Amino acid sequence: MATIRPIIIHGDPVLRRRATEVTEITPEIVTLVQDMHLTQRVANGVGLAAPQVGVGLRIFTWGYEDTAGVAPTHGEVINPVLTVLGKISEEEPDRTEDTEGCLSVPGLGFPLQRSDHVRLQGFTVNGDALDFEATGWFARIMQHEFDHLNGTLYVNRLNKRWSKRWKKELKKHGWTTEGRTWLPGNDQDPFGHEVDAEALAEAEDTPNSRQDS
Ligand SMILES: [Zn+2]
Secondary structure (H helix, E strand, O other): OEOOOOEEOOOOHHHOOOOEOOOOOOHHHHHHHHHHHHHHHHOOOOEEEHHHHOOOEOEEEEEOOOOOOOOOOEEEEEEEEEEEOOOOOOOOOOOOOOEEOOOOOOOOOEEOOOOOEEEEEEEOOOOOEEEEEEEHHHHHHHHHHHHHHOOOOHHHHOOHHHHHHHHHHHHHHOOOOOOOEEOEOOEOOOOOOOOOHHHHHOEOOOHHHOOOO
């Protein structure tokens, strides 16, 4: 059984700090990874980085069906090394094709260019080595999550035009202070997704019964 963890919203310094290397896979790390997988599923996310649940360690999870067979559809990586193999286009990003979202910037989406080919190396929570080349949207997810471990959010990478729009939204929402969170499965899904009831049923303690949200 795993626990759904609150997701930290933009403005909290934990999202802007470089996360530190995992030195040992302790039972706490195993629990963290299980919780991250569940939290990501209940939040309908395709990826989640440890700083997004307030833990400054170099770990992220993903859940994406189209990994082209190079990686499991649900996986995690510890101490990842990301190598960008495909050049990042300098053209204006496409509003439909290139729009990214982030669970820590709830409800919003902005387009940006990413490399469509990266290599990812690291370890699973079982200590097995990982080494694969991701392409397309899967490559985008790897870059987005890896960025989180270096304190960079996708909204920090927007071009001038989209950055302006983001700053307006930022002002409107007031996401500039520490300690804001939302709880998947309890708070309304910011991106309008239905909550995965099967995933929710795996939670140790259902968010509805929580008093600390
Ligand atoms: Zn994100």
